[in-house]
Amino acid sequence: MQAVEISHPGGPEVLRLVERPEPVPGPGELLIEVAASGVNRPDVLQRAGAYPPPPGASDLPGLEVAGRIVGGDAAALSAAGFRLGDRVCALTHGGGYAQRCVAPIGQCLPVPAGWSDIEAASLPETLFTVWINVFERARLQPGETLLVQGGASGIGVTAIQLAKAWGCNVIVTVGDDAKAHACRALGADHAINYKTQDFVVEVKRVTGGRGVDVILDMVAGSYLARELQCLADDGRLSIIAVQGGTKGELDAGAVLRRRLTVTGSTLRPRTTEYKTGIAAALRAKVWPLLEAGRFKPMIHKIFPAAQAAQAHALMESGQHVGKLVLSW
Known part of the structure; x- marks a missing residue:
């Protein structure tokens, strides 16, 4: 698969498009064919060497994605109400800047009705x-x-x-x-x-x-x-x-x-169990607002994934309103 990695700590120019092996989902995880990846301030900090990923997480940046489920723990998928091919957005531990990404099933939510993958990728982290x-x-x-x-x-x-x-x-x-x-x-x-x-x-x-x-x-x-x-x-x-x-x-x-x-608080170090509880609260209390049109997606700019460096430069400039998203 293609992925955007941090070649070494530094400015936006250290981000580079590379070939990586596809990740393999473990127990309680699913594999997402990524259509879009959200860009967030923690990604910028990780790139600069100031926010290392937690133990066991991918070294690739990217904490939120949207796309289709293409693999995972079948029993856990069924228990969560998901099937292969379903469109989801997910909060990840890392690895979101890639064509494939694994995420705990409990941190995945269905793409809201009427929302595109680009729009849905802007949701989880924020x-x-x-x-x-x-x-x-x-x-x-x-x-x-x-x-x-x-x-x-x-x-x-x-x-x-x-x-x-x-x-x-x-x-x-x-x-x-x-x-x-x-x-x-x-x-x-x-x-x-x-x-x-x-x-x-x-x-x-x-x-x-x-x-x-x-x-x-x-x-x-x-x-x-x-x-x-x-x-x-x-x-x-x-x-x-x-x-x-x-x-x-x-x-x-x-x-x-x-x-x-x-x-x-910071979100990334919290346990999967804690984040699963937050995902359940969002699905019950916020998802109806999204699907009723009471919350508008605010995408400032969409970048091809190969232009992740330009996305980071724009984020650091502060000259944006809303979210920046990478498209795969």
Whole structure:
């Protein structure tokens, strides 16, 4: 099969198209003929040598794919309600940048009715991440207000749409006015250009001084102290990435007085059993929204798989709104 491998840690140019043996599914796994692979920030970090795959995972990048089932544990397939030839999208442990990929059956979901493989490949990584960190860990409730740092990212556009479907108010930060317009078109109530506006001042203004209930943060670093100022009493800060650095100042007194919660998580190291539970929750609570048209696929650009380096360069530039996808 063809695959995109990381020849050595470095910039986008280290990605190269190669021939690799097809993977063999083990117990509880299925083999997918990949039509499309999602591109995500963890892929970029892995390519740079900063996010190694967990033990036993493929060294190939790629954490989400969509395509057809072409092999796997027959009994487990039947028990999960799948058959050979079914179209699925899957969260993988790695190996998604390839024409064939194995995935635990419990981390696979049917391609939503009416969705293409390209669109479906944009779903697993962002949906799993948002569901875990916004709805489970941060406990966002209908009527509450969510602040998304980086509203135009793949995570951001997913968080906007799910939070609005839950009956929440959404504020986002973005880097330019075009991204602000795109986020508002998806349902964001307010979009703050962090390059020209102080997001703390703006959050206080649009919430009447109250602050927000939940913040989904991909920056950390120097943002942490400012984000506590944005939280309402009993607010929750959920950190999913550290693009601004791993260290920052927190006012512990404010955490105590205002009953604030600071949490965070990474998805890749979690167990298959845990991810299987998340997949079941998504199928029950989110898939009906997708199939009812209440969630729009946001694909910024589709690249031939051989142009994975260009996809990574675009992701690192930040000049995209929504997801980047590789087509096989």
